[in-house]
Amino acid sequence: MKGEDAPGPINPDAVQHLSKKKKSRVDPESIIRQIKEGDRVALARAITLLESTKLEHQAMASAIVNLALPHSGKAIRVGITGTPGVGKSTFIESTGLMVIERGHRLAVLSIDPSSQVSKGSILGDKTRMAQLAKNEKAFIRPSPSGTTPGGVARKTRESIILCEAAGFDVIFVETVGVGQSETAVHSMVDFFLLLLQPGAGDELQGIKRGIVEMADLLVVNKADGAHAKKAIEAKREYAVALHLYPPKESGWKPKVMTCSAIETTGLDEIWDIIKRYRDEMQANGYSESNRAIQDQYWFHESIKADLHSMFFNNDAVKANIPLLEKDIAEGKITPFDAARQLLNKFQGK
Amino acid sequence: MKGEDAPGPINPDAVQHLSKKKKSRVDPESIIRQIKEGDRVALARAITLLESTKLEHQAMASAIVNLALPHSGKAIRVGITGTPGVGKSTFIESTGLMVIERGHRLAVLSIDPSSQVSKGSILGDKTRMAQLAKNEKAFIRPSPSGTTPGGVARKTRESIILCEAAGFDVIFVETVGVGQSETAVHSMVDFFLLLLQPGAGDELQGIKRGIVEMADLLVVNKADGAHAKKAIEAKREYAVALHLYPPKESGWKPKVMTCSAIETTGLDEIWDIIKRYRDEMQANGYSESNRAIQDQYWFHESIKADLHSMFFNNDAVKANIPLLEKDIAEGKITPFDAARQLLNKFQGK
Numbered sequence: 001m002k003g004e005d006a007p008g009p010i011n012p013d014a015v016q017h018l019s020k021k022k023k024s025r026v027d028p029e030s031i032i033r034q035i036k037e038g039d040r041v042a043l044a045r046a047i048t049l050l051e052s053t054k055l056e057h058q059a060m061a062s063a064i065v066n067l068a069l070p071h072s073g074k075a076i077r078v079g080i081t082g083t084p085g086v087g088k089s090t091f092i093e094s095t096g097l098m099v100i101e102r103g104h105r106l107a108v109l110s111i112d113p114s115s116q117v118s119k120g121s122i123l124g125d126k127t128r129m130a131q132l133a134k135n136e137k138a139f140i141r142p143s144p145s146g147t148t149p150g151g152v153a154r155k156t157r158e159s160i161i162l163c164e165a166a167g168f169d170v171i172f173v174e175t176v177g178v179g180q181s182e183t184a185v186h187s188m189v190d191f192f193l194l195l196l197q198p199g200a201g202d203e204l205q206g207i208k209r210g211i212v213e214m215a216d217l218l219v220v221n222k223a224d225g226a227h228a229k230k231a232i233e234a235k236r237e238y239a240v241a242l243h244l245y246p247p248k249e250s251g252w253k254p255k256v257m258t259c260s261a262i263e264t265t266g267l268d269e270i271w272d273i274i275k276r277y278r279d280e281m282q283a284n285g286y287s288e289s290n291r292a293i294q295d296q297y298w299f300h301e302s303i304k305a306d307l308h309s310m311f312f313n314n315d316a317v318k319a320n321i322p323l324l325e326k327d328i329a330e331g332k333i334t335p336f337d338a339a340r341q342l343l344n345k346f347q348g349k
Numbered sequence: 350m351k352g353e354d355a356p357g358p359i360n361p362d363a364v365q366h367l368s369k370k371k372k373s374r375v376d377p378e379s380i381i382r383q384i385k386e387g388d389r390v391a392l393a394r395a396i397t398l399l400e401s402t403k404l405e406h407q408a409m410a411s412a413i414v415n416l417a418l419p420h421s422g423k424a425i426r427v428g429i430t431g432t433p434g435v436g437k438s439t440f441i442e443s444t445g446l447m448v449i450e451r452g453h454r455l456a457v458l459s460i461d462p463s464s465q466v467s468k469g470s471i472l473g474d475k476t477r478m479a480q481l482a483k484n485e486k487a488f489i490r491p492s493p494s495g496t497t498p499g500g501v502a503r504k505t506r507e508s509i510i511l512c513e514a515a516g517f518d519v520i521f522v523e524t525v526g527v528g529q530s531e532t533a534v535h536s537m538v539d540f541f542l543l544l545l546q547p548g549a550g551d552e553l554q555g556i557k558r559g560i561v562e563m564a565d566l567l568v569v570n571k572a573d574g575a576h577a578k579k580a581i582e583a584k585r586e587y588a589v590a591l592h593l594y595p596p597k598e599s600g601w602k603p604k605v606m607t608c609s610a611i612e613t614t615g616l617d618e619i620w621d622i623i624k625r626y627r628d629e630m631q632a633n634g635y636s637e638s639n640r641a642i643q644d645q646y647w648f649h650e651s652i653k654a655d656l657h658s659m660f661f662n663n664d665a666v667k668a669n670i671p672l673l674e675k676d677i678a679e680g681k682i683t684p685f686d687a688a689r690q691l692l693n694k695f696q697g698k
């Protein structure tokens with residue numbers, strides 16, 4: 001059982017293999033029961049189904065997620081972003097271990113649409129968060145590979161539901177901070193944390209302005225040794241800069257803190273802030289209304305994605321696109337009229 | 350005839366009224382002939398048809414634009430953006446008059462999706478560019494009102510085609526620089542100019558980072574009187590900052606210049622840069638390939654917009670959305686599954 005208890009994904013082939021051998025175990029009801037009982041293999045398998053491109057896997061995954069839904073929603077969902085080099089892995093590992101020490105169970109999900117790796121990045125995740133990966137109260141899942149950033153984000157959003165049903169009450173969703181997925185992550189978490197390093201504002205150059213606006217907390221990491229003084233300076237500068245940003249709908253005033261993930265200083269204070277945020281937002285009703293707005297966002301994003309894929313898989317559309325693109329290129333038709341004609345073909349007109 | 354010769358839109362009711370009285374004049378072929386002969390009323394009327402929400406007007410507008418297409422494409426299309434207060438109107442008026450003096454005919458189109466006004470902003474445009482509005486070689490058209498930023502931008506894109514068919518060989522497309530329409534404008538012009546004012550980098554705070562990356566030329570305006578020294582400092586700082594940006598596909602190195610729109614200094618140099626850009630891009634083939642890419646962009650943007658409107662106007666969709674939104678709100682179904690179900694209803698499944 002030791003091997004089975006280890007977290008990590010199972011590839012879809014293995015699932016299929018299993019489904020042939022033990023048919024009774026792979027119906028949605030059984031899987032959700034196993035997930036709720038804390039079976040990490042069942043959880044990993046369900047997430048793998050989510051990530052599968054096979055239609056029957058997706059249908060089953062969808063059924064599982066719907067069954068998980070009533071048992072989800074109780075975790076604190078924290079988005080963590082920062083450009084490569086700010087010490088994100090160490091921060092997540094140190095903060096994660098501290099959160100677990102305080103009695104929580106933690107799931108760490110990553111989104112990195114630029115990553116084309118699957119097995120490579122799994123090993124990578126276990127290496128870069130070695131302590132956390134070994135901890136039985138932690139579940140680490142690397143970024144799913146996918147064709148579109150939207151698809152990757154959506155799978156992560158559904159994975160949150162499954163992790164919550166499995167009893168994880170703290171969820172970290174990690175992104176790389178280069179602007180491709182942060183809006184999506186912001187739309188699936190309660191609290192958004194931006195990790196920075198000392199450098200007197202220079203590092204904001206690598207971060208899209210919109211990301212700073214989304215942050216509920218800026219953390220200047222590496223406040224240790226030779227960097228300690230610079231980190232405090234950076235904190236002061238960010239605090240001034242934050243005053244220039246428009247107020248947040250939540251009424252929350254974004255904070256700036258320093259920490260050293262390596263020396264594990266400042267992490268307790270960060271966690272206290274996150275809990276304080278949670279308490280305040282539950283008290284003023286923002287937490288609930290924000291999650292409702294997020295659901296609406298995902299509803300409409302999914303419609304867009306599904307419509308797009310339905311349209312471009314339509315035979316009449318596929319047959320006519322090359323001709324219309326040629327006509328556009330030759331200046332025979334405007335792109336607008338070409339789009340209108342294509343839509344008519346789609347509708348069988 | 351004097352009144353008829355004045356530029357400016359005509360409201361759709363007036364068009365309809367006319368179409369009843371003089372049927373022969375409003376077929377697409379006649380209108381495009383009038384436009385090509387330089388009839389500004391016909392041009393204004395065709396743009397008004399574009400902006401109409403009535404289906405028969407849109408169909409006619411579409412026919413007119415397609416007929417205009419073979420006569421379009423020869424103008425230099427320049428996007429001009431900058432936050433309120435940088436002196437955009439004065440800059441466009443001064444530069445516009447200089448361009449006309451050099452023998453060109455100029456059309457100025459504006460995009461401001463935040464503007465809900467129609468007649469108000471027309472008056473506004475004529476007031477803020479009084480000299481240009483009176484000039485017979487200039488055609489000023491304010492931002493069309495529209496429900497979506499995409500819709501507004503698309504109408505402007507089609508208006509460019511009509512203005513070019515009418516013989517305007519320089520097109521200015523103006524936006525307010527707050528990040529809603531700049532991508533759309535960038536996708537319809539050859540050259541993108543960002544107008545700034547002296548202030549040692551502070552003003553970049555109000556401009557989205559992506560906009561600076563799109564710019565082919567940064568112009569620090571108000572390089573006069575007490576601001577002259579600050580403008581030169583700002584120019585130097587921007588020049589340094591531009592080195593940090595990734596190189597452009599066109600191979601063009603973005604420039605920084607100063608000017609005073611009020612004292613009309615530096616404007617000739619700006620126009621020379623724009624012409625040099627045009628010559629270089631025509632020589633290296635970027636101009637042609639870029640316009641082809643832009644057409645593809647508009648083709649796909651139009652498909653998205655048309656699909657969206659077709660979907661949400663579908664009776665089964667309209668009937669099921671409230672129920673599904675309620676189920677989502679009550680946690681009975683995931684947003685993803687709700688989207689899937691709605692798509693099935695749309696497809697009659």
